Amino acid sequence: MAARPATPASPKNHKVRAPQPGQPMYGCEHLQRLFNQDQATTNTSIQHYKAILRSIFDTTPLIPQTAKAIDGQIVTSLTPTYLCLQCPSTLTEDDRTKHGSKKSHRFYVDSRSGALYCQMCDDIVWDPTFEELRLKKIGTGTFSTRKRKHEELFETSDPVRDNPTYISSNTTAASCKSSGLRGIYNAGATCYQNVVLQSFLHNPILRNFYLSDGHASSSCTVQYCLSCAMDDMFQDFYALENTNGYTAANILSGFWFSGKRAFDVLATTNEQDAHEFFQFLAEELHERNGDGKKPESGSEHSCHCIIHQTFYGKLQTTTTCQNCSGVTNQVQSFLDLSLPLENLGHKKGKKGGASRGALTLQECLDEEYIKSDKCEYRCHNCSSMQQARRQTTIKRLPNVLSIQLKRFEYKQGRHERAAKIDTPVRFPLELNMLPYTNRGRGSGGSSQDANKENYELARSCTYDLLSAVVHVGEIDSGHYVSYCRVGDQWFAFNDHKVELAQKSDVLNSKAYLLFYVVRSLS
Amino acid sequence: MSSEPSETGKAGIIVAPDDAPPMDKLTHAVLDDLLYNIVHDLLVKVHRDEKIARANTAAIKVEKLAKSTSDGATTDPKPDVEIETDAAIYKDGKVTLKGNPLKSTKEILCPRCHLPRLVHPTDGKGAKKPDPGVIYCKKHPYIQKPGYDIYGQTWVAPGPGRGKKKKDQKLDPNDPSSPAPGAEGSAKDRPANVLSYPSATCPKCKRCILVTRLNNHMGSCIGNNGRNASRAAAQKISNGSNAGSQNNDNTPPGSQKGTPRPGSRAGSPRKRDVDEFDEDVEESDQANPKKKKKTKANALTKKVILKAKSPATNIKKEKAKASSNLNVEQKMDDDAKDSTVEVAPKKQTPKPKGVSPAKKIKLGPAKAQLPSPAGKKGKRDRDMESESSETLSSPPPR
Numbered sequence: 001m002a003a004r005p006a007t008p009a010s011p012k013n014h015k016v017r018a019p020q021p022g023q024p025m026y027g028c029e030h031l032q033r034l035f036n037q038d039q040a041t042t043n044t045s046i047q048h049y050k051a052i053l054r055s056i057f058d059t060t061p062l063i064p065q066t067a068k069a070i071d072g073q074i075v076t077s078l079t080p081t082y083l084c085l086q087c088p089s090t091l092t093e094d095d096r097t098k099h100g101s102k103k104s105h106r107f108y109v110d111s112r113s114g115a116l117y118c119q120m121c122d123d124i125v126w127d128p129t130f131e132e133l134r135l136k137k138i139g140t141g142t143f144s145t146r147k148r149k150h151e152e153l154f155e156t157s158d159p160v161r162d163n164p165t166y167i168s169s170n171t172t173a174a175s176c177k178s179s180g181l182r183g184i185y186n187a188g189a190t191c192y193q194n195v196v197l198q199s200f201l202h203n204p205i206l207r208n209f210y211l212s213d214g215h216a217s218s219s220c221t222v223q224y225c226l227s228c229a230m231d232d233m234f235q236d237f238y239a240l241e242n243t244n245g246y247t248a249a250n251i252l253s254g255f256w257f258s259g260k261r262a263f264d265v266l267a268t269t270n271e272q273d274a275h276e277f278f279q280f281l282a283e284e285l286h287e288r289n290g291d292g293k294k295p296e297s298g299s300e301h302s303c304h305c306i307i308h309q310t311f312y313g314k315l316q317t318t319t320t321c322q323n324c325s326g327v328t329n330q331v332q333s334f335l336d337l338s339l340p341l342e343n344l345g346h347k348k349g350k351k352g353g354a355s356r357g358a359l360t361l362q363e364c365l366d367e368e369y370i371k372s373d374k375c376e377y378r379c380h381n382c383s384s385m386q387q388a389r390r391q392t393t394i395k396r397l398p399n400v401l402s403i404q405l406k407r408f409e410y411k412q413g414r415h416e417r418a419a420k421i422d423t424p425v426r427f428p429l430e431l432n433m434l435p436y437t438n439r440g441r442g443s444g445g446s447s448q449d450a451n452k453e454n455y456e457l458a459r460s461c462t463y464d465l466l467s468a469v470v471h472v473g474e475i476d477s478g479h480y481v482s483y484c485r486v487g488d489q490w491f492a493f494n495d496h497k498v499e500l501a502q503k504s505d506v507l508n509s510k511a512y513l514l515f516y517v518v519r520s521l522s
Numbered sequence: 523m524s525s526e527p528s529e530t531g532k533a534g535i536i537v538a539p540d541d542a543p544p545m546d547k548l549t550h551a552v553l554d555d556l557l558y559n560i561v562h563d564l565l566v567k568v569h570r571d572e573k574i575a576r577a578n579t580a581a582i583k584v585e586k587l588a589k590s591t592s593d594g595a596t597t598d599p600k601p602d603v604e605i606e607t608d609a610a611i612y613k614d615g616k617v618t619l620k621g622n623p624l625k626s627t628k629e630i631l632c633p634r635c636h637l638p639r640l641v642h643p644t645d646g647k648g649a650k651k652p653d654p655g656v657i658y659c660k661k662h663p664y665i666q667k668p669g670y671d672i673y674g675q676t677w678v679a680p681g682p683g684r685g686k687k688k689k690d691q692k693l694d695p696n697d698p699s700s701p702a703p704g705a706e707g708s709a710k711d712r713p714a715n716v717l718s719y720p721s722a723t724c725p726k727c728k729r730c731i732l733v734t735r736l737n738n739h740m741g742s743c744i745g746n747n748g749r750n751a752s753r754a755a756a757q758k759i760s761n762g763s764n765a766g767s768q769n770n771d772n773t774p775p776g777s778q779k780g781t782p783r784p785g786s787r788a789g790s791p792r793k794r795d796v797d798e799f800d801e802d803v804e805e806s807d808q809a810n811p812k813k814k815k816k817t818k819a820n821a822l823t824k825k826v827i828l829k830a831k832s833p834a835t836n837i838k839k840e841k842a843k844a845s846s847n848l849n850v851e852q853k854m855d856d857d858a859k860d861s862t863v864e865v866a867p868k869k870q871t872p873k874p875k876g877v878s879p880a881k882k883i884k885l886g887p888a889k890a891q892l893p894s895p896a897g898k899k900g901k902r903d904r905d906m907e908s909e910s911s912e913t914l915s916s917p918p919p920r
């Protein structure tokens with residue numbers, strides 16, 4: 001088949017994964033026999049498996065979903081087909097047995113998952129060698145650990161991505177019981193802090209940073225250092241068998257001893273804004289771990305601290321003069337994307353009667369990062385004020401994308417409490433950010449190469465929901481709760497109480513803050 | 523969607539009526555295929571977790587057997603023996619499977635502690651009684667039971683921030699008629715899974731504060747004209763007088779309303795004076811030699827994060843000690859009355875090699891700054907008194 005050209009034999013010999021303690025070396029006896037035939041068989045098997053994974057995950061599903069029946073008929077199906085590991089045939093489930101007995105080909109790859117089926121076991125087998133390849137393909141999109149495509153969309157030298165220990169999820173925990181799942185006691189109207197702390201605790205990058213002694217708290221001399229307090233907290237969550245709630249006293253004293261701008265807002269106005277606290281914590285941790293410069297909002301700040309590595313991305317604003325068509329580009333860093341809801345909700349409300357006010361996250365993103373607006377600006381070419389078209393796109397995506405849905409509207413100054421916007425905003429578990437990047441804007445074309453390129457681009461821009469912070473109740477008497485995902489399981493955090501949650505609980509919540517992690521890291 | 527004249531899709535569940543127009547039949551077939559795919563994906567995922575766990579269990583068992591047969595005391599990770607079980611073969615240090623582990627292996631062993639995993643939760647939805655004769659891995663399935671958390675725990679009184687009105691709180695610390703959380707007597711009758719709210723020590727005034735009022739306390743103690751307030755408080759404590767020690771703290775701790783009165787922390791936190799840190803600076807200086815001693819772990823070696831149960835192993839710098847002191851979780855119950863302070867286990871920092879006894883002795887004076895258990899007890903009692911007397915004089919809003 002054209003989709004799976006015979007891979008030119010590479011001179012390199014493929015190796016079966018070395019035996020690991022507590023793990024069988026092969027998925028089944030039959031694969032054991034296959035791998036022990038000779039080096040050539042091992043080489044072709046692994047090469048074929050890689051080629052099949054590429055055709056499943058890097059191209060349109062049409063190709064792997066199209067099977068050729070024994071009688072020569074071409075069938076495209078919605079349900080899984082089976083790609084033979086030993087020859088370039090794609091088969092339906094029914095024909096798989098016939099093909100097997102005719103050609104003595106025994107191993108097939110499921111076109112939906114890339115999993116390997118052994119006909120002699122009559123079961124899917126999870127072979128360590130093949131499974132490692134499959135997980136790499138699903139994750140980073142490439143079989144090699146180093147090379148990464150589309151670097152311009154991410155930091156070019158990104159220790160988080162380049163160092164596998166940051167990504168590895170097998171962080172050494174002290175006990176089978178310590179899972180990082182604990183509530184945090186409400187110390188008196190501190191639920192707005194607790195929800196942000198929980199989302200940090202379940203952020204894989206921050207977790208690996210702190211659990212690998214990334215902030216050397218033992219040699220830190222800063223008084224009431226919040227990063228040391230974070231370090232202590234991570235230790236307590238992931239090292240102790242304690243299931244009781246956590247008393248975040250160190251964090252709280254660090255907060256009260258601090259003197260940040262966000263702190264002033266929170267402390268002097270008694271505002272209970274989880275977003276403000278997120279900004280406060282990010283700034284504070286940046287200063288404790290980074291270049292010491294205050295992160296100026298609006299400027300292009302390059303720092304390699306853990307907070308910048310985790311949360312910061314870059315926006316590019318392009319202003320085009322309507323008179324001379326001169327273009328000005330301005331780049332600035334962002335910690336999070338703040339999406340206004342009010343205007344959009346009204347617009348929608350006027351248009352659609354039934355779905356009045358209901359929004360999707362993608363609509364909010366479209367409004368900010370796809371649509372352009374008009375503005376006045378001083379053009380250098382024309383040396384005068386001109387009408388201009390302004391457009392903002394994402395130039396660099398962060399590893400963890402934080403989104404604020406602006407549910408609180410402050411009309412006059414901070415002390416005038418205004419309304420809370422209760423508009424439901426539907427958000428996905430899986431978010432493709434490609435359309436909002438400047439790469440996504442430019443891409444198009446219909447050639448096969450462009451198509452493949454787009455597949456890979458889109459995959460590198462795929463994010464998975466990590467946590468959601470929800471404000472329930474009235475604006476000044478409400479309460480914050482949050483949802484965080486650990487593996488595939490969702491948990492609901494309500495101060496000291498942790499409960500299991502369903503995906504539907506999460507998706508039906510009126511989220512205020514959303515944290516998405518880039519798929520290639522999770 | 524296949525060209526075969528099938529009535530509907532692969533799942534065969536969503537079927538159009540016989541007399542439906544072709545477009546309807548196609549729609550049903552597509553939906554049916556999609557349903558099949560959803561179930562297929564789900565099955566593949568569950569299958570993967572289960573089969574890998576069982577295959578690894580088979581490997582763990584045969585490896586264990588190999589180790590025990592090849593002269594029990596051997597430290598060789600790959601003993602040179604050949605062992606065969608019903609599920610796997612151990613040979614040349616490699617494990618290979620025999621048959622399908624889903625059939626050959628029934629239980630799942632934890633890859634870490636090699637103890638059997640509990641398959642069903644012990645309480646709530648889907649609960650089953652575990653075999654009392656078996657020691658299970660400590661990682662249990664999470665519990666789903668209304669009113670309880672994933673570990674099957676519950677708390678003595680609805681705490682703040684749970685969306686409940688104040689009047690719903692059975693045990694309101696502000697209400698003199700209701701016993702304080704964890705007050706005498708209640709602890710004895712309380713089942714092990716009913717927890718009480720802990721206390722923590724304020725790093726500034728070193729007083730022990732119930733967690734639910736920690737924010738308000740710190741707001742006034744640290745945030746509000748810090749130095750004077752804390753000095754005054756310290757003096758009052760040393761005088762043994764408690765009257766009005768928390769005048770600023772007029773927001774009821776039980777309130778989750780999120781609106782501490784602005785008056786309680788009026789001062790600008792920016793006005794904090796540098797020398798308010800005086801006492802603390804001293805402490806951290808004392809700790810400095812120790813700090814340098816501590817082995818600095820490579821930034822990327824996963825530090826195994828064990829914390830020992832004893833405070834004596836806490837050889838962290840003094841600064842951290844002062845603050846980790848905040849983690850002192852005190853149960854205000856009978857035990858606490860006997861001045862037993864439950865100390866949250868401390869981080870077991872890798873013990874610095876060759877800390878001389880002299881260095882250790884240096885820790886002495888620093889430690890002495892921490893209140894003795896007796897002192898703590900006294901102080902806590904005063905706190906309780908002062909807070910309740912204060913709330914008597916100023917009833918909480920609402």
Ligand SMILES: [Zn+2]
Nearest residue numbers: 084086087105
């Ligand atoms: Zn074949």
Ligand SMILES: [Zn+2]
Nearest residue numbers: 028030118121
């Ligand atoms: Zn097999």
Ligand SMILES: [Zn+2]
Nearest residue numbers: 220225227228
């Ligand atoms: Zn620090």
Ligand SMILES: [Zn+2]
Nearest residue numbers: 290303305308
């Ligand atoms: Zn930074």
Ligand SMILES: [Zn+2]
Nearest residue numbers: 321324379382
């Ligand atoms: Zn111009």
Ligand SMILES: [Zn+2]
Nearest residue numbers: 176632635659
């Ligand atoms: Zn275990």
Ligand SMILES: [Zn+2]
Nearest residue numbers: 724726727743
């Ligand atoms: Zn204090």
